[in-house]
Structure formats: structure tokens, C-alpha cells
Amino acid sequence: MDIEVLEGIFDANEKIARENEALFRERGVMAMNLMASPGAGKTSLIAATLQLLKEKLEVGVIEGDIASSVDAEKLKAYDIPVVQINTGGACHLDAIMIQQALAHMDLAAIDLLIIENVGNLVCPAEFKLGEALRAMILSVAEGHDKPLKYPLMFSDSDVLVVNKTDLIGLGDFDMAELREVVTRMNPDIVIFEVSCRTGEGLGAWADWLEQRVRDFKES
Amino acid sequence: MHELGVTESIASICLRHAQSNRARRVLKVNVKLGELTGIVDHYVAFYWDMVTKDTIAQGAELNFTKVPVVSHCPDCDEDFTVVEYDLTCPRCGRADTELVSGREFLVESIEIE
Ligand SMILES: Nc1nc2c(ncn2[C@@H]2O[C@H](COP(=O)(O)OP(=O)(O)OP(=O)(O)O)[C@@H](O)[C@H]2O)c(=O)[nH]1
Ligand SMILES: [Mg+2]
Ligand SMILES: [Zn+2]
Numbered sequence: 001m002d003i004e005v006l007e008g009i010f011d012a013n014e015k016i017a018r019e020n021e022a023l024f025r026e027r028g029v030m031a032m033n034l035m036a037s038p039g040a041g042k043t044s045l046i047a048a049t050l051q052l053l054k055e056k057l058e059v060g061v062i063e064g065d066i067a068s069s070v071d072a073e074k075l076k077a078y079d080i081p082v083v084q085i086n087t088g089g090a091c092h093l094d095a096i097m098i099q100q101a102l103a104h105m106d107l108a109a110i111d112l113l114i115i116e117n118v119g120n121l122v123c124p125a126e127f128k129l130g131e132a133l134r135a136m137i138l139s140v141a142e143g144h145d146k147p148l149k150y151p152l153m154f155s156d157s158d159v160l161v162v163n164k165t166d167l168i169g170l171g172d173f174d175m176a177e178l179r180e181v182v183t184r185m186n187p188d189i190v191i192f193e194v195s196c197r198t199g200e201g202l203g204a205w206a207d208w209l210e211q212r213v214r215d216f217k218e219s
Numbered sequence: 220m221h222e223l224g225v226t227e228s229i230a231s232i233c234l235r236h237a238q239s240n241r242a243r244r245v246l247k248v249n250v251k252l253g254e255l256t257g258i259v260d261h262y263v264a265f266y267w268d269m270v271t272k273d274t275i276a277q278g279a280e281l282n283f284t285k286v287p288v289v290s291h292c293p294d295c296d297e298d299f300t301v302v303e304y305d306l307t308c309p310r311c312g313r314a315d316t317e318l319v320s321g322r323e324f325l326v327e328s329i330e331i332e
Contacts, residue, residue, distance in 0.1 A: 001240070001242075003236055003331060004328050008324060012228070126221070126256065148303060148304065152255055155255065184307050187314040
């Protein structure tokens, strides 16, 4: 006997993600899911963003890591709420992990919640967390050919931050080529070029992010 | 990379529907898999036997139907198959076309007895 099922394999996650999204909306928190490969500069970008926005917005951070709390420790210096999630081996965060972490965070006290996902260009893209903004980083060191190898994340992100622009010229990284390929996959994506080392481009990124938070809170 | 968790989800969806239909055994599971998802069917198949061991789905055939990436151009009012994830309309060059398929990942149906 054939039974029609038509049930999405990520449905359970997506249901919780929608609950998280509703909670963020209710509390006026814009959540940003920050995805990238290991070492692309997620923690560095969060630290730089905190530095630039700390006088303007209340920011909270959720740090996702397979193990360890090294990144969360680095952010403690900013005197902001940081919650660490250890995924215990899982290669991505999922909506349930976020739901549990939110029990340890006072959402009424923050405007922007930055979620550092596990370093991985594949899996995090499949698991919605309830975020209003999907952000990804590609570092110059990884090369400009990554979009075609990891299409889902590039297709699905709202914003791409190209980090480590101080390394351009040392390899064969081609920014024009990257922009062209990514824009063909995702015509609406916003692209920033930054260096967390030199600070170049970070002001434009932080201004844009601040505006997104303000738009979110007004909508 | 998270194919183990995904395989467990497929098994649990399949077992839940099998049980609510009072199945004795699951013979086949039909899964639709869009080509834009990062899921590698080969790995899912690899975990399938392990995940269904000692359940009524043990030995069930896992069948994947791949769904190509297709986009729709509103100007030309036509669908086209997306090559290398490029959403540009091959006919008129419009960049922001509308993805029609390729993101699917669902248990479509099961065959039970
Ligand atoms: N040259 C250069 N190095 C950078 C830049 N941004 C970050 N780095 C370095 O890159 C390394 C990784 O940075 P992190 O911010 O820890 O990267 P991450 O993505 O958080 O890494 P994981 O959490 O381990 O996945 C560190 O050694 C940083 O100092 C940059 O703009 N230029
Ligand atoms: Mg980090
Ligand atoms: Zn067209």
C-alpha cells in the first residue's frame, strides 16, 4: 500500500525557527545568523562590529562551537550578554539549540542578536534559526571560486562580507569575478569588502547593519 | 555533512506515518531531493541501514528523486533549467528570476504492508 507523506525533512526545525522568529519580533530583537568557514573571521567581525555599534545599539551574542568556549571568552571583554552553545559534535546550529540558549538571555535588553554559527560553509545553510538576517563571510584566503562549490549559502544569504581584503594581491583572488558569480546566483545580495585586520570597510558595514536593525524595529 | 541527522529525520517521519497506518513493514521510502540542497544521497543511503536496524523499516528501499534547479523569468514568462546556479534568464538576460524548484527535501510517500 502506498501512503502519501509529503513531509519536509527540515519541517521540525522550521517549526521551532518560526517560534524563535515570533519571539524575536515580539521583543524587538533583530537576529543575525552569521555563517562562514572555520577561520574566515566570524569572531573578528563580531568583535569589530561590537566596537563600532556599542554606543548605538544594545547587542547580544550567541556563540556556536562544536566544543570549547574560546570565542565566547574573547567577547567577554565587551561587557555584553554572551551565551555559549556547544553543539557536541554537530556541524551546525539548529533552531532548538537557539530556543534553549534564549532562556539564558534577556531579550528585552537587546536590539541586535548576533549568532556565530559553527564554522562550515555547507550545513548551517540548511537550518533556519529564526533569524531576520542571514549573513555570511568569505575570506580572501579561501579563494573566489567558493560560490559554485557551496551554492546554497551564497544563494540564500542576504549579505556577504568579504573579509581579509588586506590579503588581496598575495594570491589570485579576483573580487570582480566573485561579485559577478555571486550576483548571478543571488541578485539581491548585498556585498561588503572589509578587513578586520586593518579596519578597512568596517564603517560602511556597521552603518548598514545599524540601519537594518532600526528598520526592523520600526517595521 | 549532517547526513546522519538527516537520515534519522527521514526514518522518524517514515516510522511515524507507518505506525499511524498500522504497517507491519515499510517496503520503500520515496524522497524528493532538490539539487540546490547540500545533501549527498549517497551518504544518506549509507546511514539508512544503520538507522533503521531493528525497526519495521529495516531493509526498506530508499529511493531518491532528484529535482533539478529550475527558475522562472517573469519577462519571458518561461521556465529554464539553471546551469551552475546562474539565475540569469538565458533568453533575455534578466538577473532576478524566480526559483521554482531545487530546494525540495521531503519524504514524498512510503510503501507499506
Ligand atoms: N589577515 C587577516 N587576518 C584576519 C582578518 N580577520 C581575521 N583574521 C585572522 O583570521 C583568524 C581567524 O579569525 P576568527 O575571527 O577567529 O575566525 P572565525 O571564523 O571566528 O573562526 P572559527 O570560530 O574558529 O571558525 C585569526 O587569526 C584572525 O586574526 C583580516 O581581515 N585579515
Ligand atoms: Mg569564531
Ligand atoms: Zn527572460
